[in-house]
Amino acid sequence: MTAETFPQRAHRSLRDSQLRRNLAKATSTIRTKTAKVSAELPDWEALRDAGQAIKRETLAELDRHLVALEESVTRAGGVVHWAADAAEARRIIVGLAKAHGAEQVIKIKSMTTDEVELNPALEAAGIRPFETDLADMIVQMAHEKPSHLLVPAIHKNRSEIGALFRDQMDRPDLSDQPGDLTRAARAYLRDKFIETPVAISGANFAVAETGSVVVVESEGNGRMCLTLPKVLISIMGIEKVLPEWEHLEVFLQLLPRASTGERMNPYTSIWTGTQAGERRAGDGPGEFHLVLLDNGRSKILADEAARATLHCIRCSRCLNVCPVYQRAGGHAYDSMYQGPIGAILTPQLKGLDAAGSLPFASSLCGACQEVCPVRIPIPDILVHLRGRVVREGHAGLGEGLAMKAAGTLFDHPALMALALSMGRAAQAPLARDGRIERLPPPLDGWSLGRDFPALPKESFRAWWKRRKASR
Amino acid sequence: MLVSLFITCFNDALFPQTGQAVVTVLERLGCEVAFPEAQSCCGQMHNNSGYQQEAVSLVRRFVEVFEDAEAIVAPATSCVAMIRGQYPRLARAAGDAKLERRVAALAPRVFEFTEFLTDRLGIEDVGAYYPHRVTYHSSCNSLRALALGDRPLRLLRAVRGLELVELAWAEECCGFGGTFAVKNAETSTAMLADKLRHVLDTGAEVCTAGDNSCLMHIGGGLSRQRTGVRAVHLAEILACTEQTAPAS
Numbered sequence: 001m002t003a004e005t006f007p008q009r010a011h012r013s014l015r016d017s018q019l020r021r022n023l024a025k026a027t028s029t030i031r032t033k034t035a036k037v038s039a040e041l042p043d044w045e046a047l048r049d050a051g052q053a054i055k056r057e058t059l060a061e062l063d064r065h066l067v068a069l070e071e072s073v074t075r076a077g078g079v080v081h082w083a084a085d086a087a088e089a090r091r092i093i094v095g096l097a098k099a100h101g102a103e104q105v106i107k108i109k110s111m112t113t114d115e116v117e118l119n120p121a122l123e124a125a126g127i128r129p130f131e132t133d134l135a136d137m138i139v140q141m142a143h144e145k146p147s148h149l150l151v152p153a154i155h156k157n158r159s160e161i162g163a164l165f166r167d168q169m170d171r172p173d174l175s176d177q178p179g180d181l182t183r184a185a186r187a188y189l190r191d192k193f194i195e196t197p198v199a200i201s202g203a204n205f206a207v208a209e210t211g212s213v214v215v216v217e218s219e220g221n222g223r224m225c226l227t228l229p230k231v232l233i234s235i236m237g238i239e240k241v242l243p244e245w246e247h248l249e250v251f252l253q254l255l256p257r258a259s260t261g262e263r264m265n266p267y268t269s270i271w272t273g274t275q276a277g278e279r280r281a282g283d284g285p286g287e288f289h290l291v292l293l294d295n296g297r298s299k300i301l302a303d304e305a306a307r308a309t310l311h312c313i314r315c316s317r318c319l320n321v322c323p324v325y326q327r328a329g330g331h332a333y334d335s336m337y338q339g340p341i342g343a344i345l346t347p348q349l350k351g352l353d354a355a356g357s358l359p360f361a362s363s364l365c366g367a368c369q370e371v372c373p374v375r376i377p378i379p380d381i382l383v384h385l386r387g388r389v390v391r392e393g394h395a396g397l398g399e400g401l402a403m404k405a406a407g408t409l410f411d412h413p414a415l416m417a418l419a420l421s422m423g424r425a426a427q428a429p430l431a432r433d434g435r436i437e438r439l440p441p442p443l444d445g446w447s448l449g450r451d452f453p454a455l456p457k458e459s460f461r462a463w464w465k466r467r468k469a470s471r
Numbered sequence: 472m473l474v475s476l477f478i479t480c481f482n483d484a485l486f487p488q489t490g491q492a493v494v495t496v497l498e499r500l501g502c503e504v505a506f507p508e509a510q511s512c513c514g515q516m517h518n519n520s521g522y523q524q525e526a527v528s529l530v531r532r533f534v535e536v537f538e539d540a541e542a543i544v545a546p547a548t549s550c551v552a553m554i555r556g557q558y559p560r561l562a563r564a565a566g567d568a569k570l571e572r573r574v575a576a577l578a579p580r581v582f583e584f585t586e587f588l589t590d591r592l593g594i595e596d597v598g599a600y601y602p603h604r605v606t607y608h609s610s611c612n613s614l615r616a617l618a619l620g621d622r623p624l625r626l627l628r629a630v631r632g633l634e635l636v637e638l639a640w641a642e643e644c645c646g647f648g649g650t651f652a653v654k655n656a657e658t659s660t661a662m663l664a665d666k667l668r669h670v671l672d673t674g675a676e677v678c679t680a681g682d683n684s685c686l687m688h689i690g691g692g693l694s695r696q697r698t699g700v701r702a703v704h705l706a707e708i709l710a711c712t713e714q715t716a717p718a719s
Contacts, residue, residue, distance in 0.1 A: 010658050305564075323644050327661040361655055363648025363662070364519060365611040380560070386521030395521060403517060407525035410480060410512040411532060420484055435694055445656025449663060450691030453485050460478050460487035464506045 003334075005357035010328040019155050019329050026154045031320040033261030034371075041257070050250045051374040055311040058243055059301060065208045065241045066292060072211025076273020078288040083235075085295050086116035092291055093118060093200065093233055094125045100231055102127055102198040108225040109133035109217060110202025111149065111314065112235045112293060114336035115349065118200070129200070130192050132221045134185055141168045147330025148338060149316035150259050155329055189221060199229040199285075203236035204313070205251060206290070209244045212272040213290065216255060216265045226269045232285035238292050239301075239310040251313060258373040259315035296349045305384040309344050311374040316341075318368035318378065324361055333358060340368035344381045352385070356394040359385035398442065417461070424455050472592075474502045475540035477533075477581070479547040480512035486683045492710035493546050493584060496597055500588075510536045515553040518561065520650050527565045530558050534573045537581075542591060546584040546706045548682040552616035554581050583613070584706055585681055589622045595629045600713045602632035606675040607705075608666070608689060610682040611644050623681055623705055630708060636673040640665070647688035663692045671698060679705045 013019055038044050058065055070080040083089035093113075097105055105122065107113065107129050119140075122129045131140040135153040139146050142164055146152030153161070162176035165184050174184055201222070205214040213234055215222050226232060242248065256265040275284045300309050319325045319339030330338035335346040335355070343362055347355040359382045368378045389395055409416045430436045431454035438447045446452055458466075474497055478490045494504050514529030533554070537543050545551050555578055562571040588594050607627060613619045627635050646652065646662025653659075666689060670678050678693070680686050683704055690702030 007655050007657065010655065014657050014661050323646065323662050324655075324658055328658050360651065361658070363611070363644050363646055363651045363659070365644035365648070366615040367611075367642070367644070370615055383519055383521075383557075386519070387523045388521075390521035399520075400522075403520060403522045403525060407517060407522070407528065410514075410529055413509065413511060416480075416484075416511070437695070443653055445653040445659075446691075448656045449660040449695055450652075450688065451694040452691060453687060455484060456487055458487060460483045460490035461506075461508065463487050463491060464508075 003354050006328070006332055006334075006361040007357065009332040009334060010361075013329040013332050014327060016329075018157070018160075020327065022155055022157050023326055023329055026151065027320045027326050030151075030261060031317075034258055034317055034320065037257045037261050037263055038371075038373075041253070044257075047250055047254055048373055048375055051254050051313075052311065054242065054247050054250060055374055056308075058241065059239065059307060059310055062238065062241070062301065065243050066238055068208040068243070069206055069211065069241050070292075072208060073206075073213075073273060073288075073290050074211075076211045077276050078211065078273045078290055081289060081291045083116075083291050083293045083295070086293075089116040089235060089291055089293050089295070090118055090121040092289075093235065094121050094127070096231070096233055096289055097122065097127050097198055097200075098125060100198055102196075104128040104130060104192075104196055105198045105200050106130050106132050106192050106196045106225050106229065107136070108199065108201045108215065108222040109136055110200070110235060111146075111336045112202050112237055113200060114146065115295065116235070116293065118235075130189075130196070132189055132192065132225055133217065134182075134219055134221065137185065137189070138164065141165075145331060146336055148319060149314050149336075149341070150319075151316070155331070189224075193221075193224040193228050197229050198231045198233070199225040201225060201232065201234045203234050203240055203290075204255070205240055205242050205248060206236060207242050207245050207248065210272055212245070212270050214248065215269045216252070216267070217269075218260060218262075218266045220267050223267050223269050226271060227284075230286040231289075232271075232287070233289045233291065235291040235293055238294055238297050239312075254373040255313055255315055258313075258317045258371070300348050303348075306344070306348060306381050308376045309341075309348060309381060311376050312341050312345065313374060314341075315373055317371050317373065321367040321371050322362075323365060323367070324363065328361070333361070340378045340382075341376070344376075344378055344385060347385055347389075352389050352392055352394050356389045359383075359389060402442075413461070417459070420455060420459055424457070427454055430454075472502050473505055473541050474587075475505045475507055475537060475543045477510060477513075477537065477543050477545040477550070478506070479545055479550045481550075482547060482683055485687070486704065489546050489683055489704040489706050492704065492706040493544065495710040495715075496588075496599075496706060497544070500592060500594060500597060502592075505540075507536045507540075513550040513553045514561075515550060515557075516649055518553065518557055523561060523564065526557075527561050527567075530561050530574070531570065533558075534570065534577055538573060538577055540580060542587065543577075543581045544584055544587045545581065546681070546704065547684070548583055548610045548613040548617055548619070549684055551581060551583040552612040554578060556616055583617055583619065583681065585623045585626055586617070586619060588626060588709075595625045597626065597629070597709050599629075599633075599709045599711055600631040601708045601711045603677050604634045604636060604673075604675045605677045605679055605708065606636045606638045606670060606673040607641075608638060608645065608670070608678055608680040608685060609641050610680050610685045613681050614642060619681070626709060627679070627705070631713075633708070636675050638673060638678075639669045645685050645689050647685050649684070652688060659688075660692075663688060667692045667696065667698070670700060676700060677708075678702050679708055681705050 148154040325339040514526035518526035686702040
């Protein structure tokens with residue numbers, strides 16, 4: 001089966017006028033807010049430099065920091081598991097849930113669990129996962145996929161959510177008012193928090209020095225998940241480790257301002273091991289497991305030109321400023337990681353054969369790099385990955401030949417002049433009043449909404465020669 | 472001053488009038504213009520499409536052709552951004568330390584057209600006359616990669632008769648992006664639709680920019696929709712005076 005490409009998926013989403021409206025409204029609201037609160041900090045640029053430097057230095061010695069993290073977590077009473085790939089992560093987590101006889105688990109926002117496709121594995125084992133982040137819950141109820149890193153249900157507006165709740169929560173009386181919808185969600189989720197003994201979370205950061213794990217969120221539902229259940233299982237990509245406690249100072253400033261546009265994150269949960277551990281006094285989960293996931297990250301680390309992909313702190317600011325994301329929407333990326341960061345991360349995780357169209361889903365306008373809080377050079381990495389797509393044979397044969405031919409022409413000005421005069425002859429039936437309304441394949445996409453200029457009679461080069469001769 | 476013109480392949484084949492306008496302006500300002508005929512393409516299309524090997528041979532050609540030039544001027548923001556931003560990376564990736572050194576020595580002498588006028592010549596009023604209502608689209612490369620700021624606007628504001636109207640959402644890409652416009656034609660067209668709306672909202676009769684690739688895209692949409700608004704490279708505006716007809 002050939003995987004669908006970005007242009008094929010965008011073909012559908014671009015026609016969805018409700019989606020276009022929802023996305024334009026939501027992204028422009030967040031983007032205005034993040035621009036305002038990041039600009040107001042006098043040391044914002046210095047914070048970005050610090051964030052980039054900490055990530056770069058940490059990745060340079062990732063092995064050492066991960067071992068230190070394992071030691072700290074173990075000392076604090078937790079158990080660390082190493083998962084080389086998605087299958088191993090699923091096996092570990094499903095195994096832990098089963099060992100506790102769980103029939104259901106509550107989950108708090110974790111893209112990493114989506115990355116390893118945990119929910120279907122839990123369901124197959126007879127364990128029902130309940131997403132408790134409001135937007136994740138909406139997406140799960142609708143049997144859809146998240147379309148934004150931070151705002152997974154950004155593609156839905158409140159009337160669509162109202163209709164979903166009326167149907168799924170059996171509440172035909174429910175209005176579309178945000179207050180009513182929130183109250184309905186709260187009532188629905190409270191029961192789950194109280195009755196479920198096993199929780200699964202992601203992690204924004206983990207501090208090697210102390211063994212502390214950090215989750216930032218806006219609703220407080222994460223706080224419930226992290227504090228109420230007896231057993232807490234957290235999964236994080238290996239790149240999320242920070243060597244020192246002090247490093248949180250930088251990231252806890254960068255993340256909320258770049259993501260939700262808040263000055264301070266509303267709910268920051270930090271826990272260190274279990275209630276029996278050395279640092280706790282009867283506080284925290286009875287049992288804590290930390291799953292460290294590789295799943296392709298070591299390979300990204302080994303590719304020097306793409307390594308900065310691992311700097312990402314999942315703030316999603318690049319999505320909100322991306323003109324491609326704003327129009328095509330998150331589902332066009334077919335990944336839990338969408339937008340510009342998704343266009344570089346997803347193909348490296350899933351492989352260029354499966355997601356090779358993503359690095360091309362960008363006009364290289366650079367808006368993402370301009371705002372990235374950890375200064376990931378996304379356009380450069382996109383270009384690097386395009387090169388890998390070509391070198392590893394995932395580009396079309398026809399395109400390869402055309403590019404070779406163009407290369408030869410550019411390297412031989414005389415041949416180019418000949419090609420141009422042939423082009424002038426060939427365009428005669430297509431050109432009218434200096435315009436070509438319909439280009440032939442494979443360039444016909446251009447003609448979708450744009451005329452093309454006909455080749456003028458004389459190139460600049462020819463004009464220059466003529467001018468020189470007449471002087 | 473002897474200025475070596477890097478016309479760029481795109482302008483050479485499709486927009487010769489832009490090159491002629493650059494020559495007109497530079498000569499009017501007292502520069503002598505040279506056109507090294509062995510020049511070709513900067514390699515941007517190959518590089519950005521993933522054909523970096525082909526791009527490297529064009530890097531070599533560029534360096535050989537322009538290495539001894541005093542100042543190199545190109546009326547194309549994206550090609551200058553390619554030379555400054557990507558040439559060092561390409562030379563390094565090719566493992567050619569000598570090429571890397573030659574690129575580093577040459578790059579500071581490569582100027583985008585408006586930047587050359589304002590920074591190297593120190594001129595904002597080039598003596599132009601253009602009695603039209605004009606809006607300016609800042610290409611992504613002019614805005615971000617080259618950080619040209621208001622240089623192009625300062626030049627336009629000094630043009631006699633020109634009424635400059637600000638473009639809303641000026642920092643947003645028009646959707647061209649080279650092969651992106653064809654490979655992701657629908658998304659590209661959706662981006663263009665919004666850009667055209669903003670251009671039309673200004674009530675301008677001319678949309679200008681420092682790069683004919685954006686202008687081919689915006690102009691192609693303006694033409695397709697029969698808006699009557701035309702896309703004109705900034706150099707062509709600066710070339711016009713009360714005495715001369717627009718370069719053609």
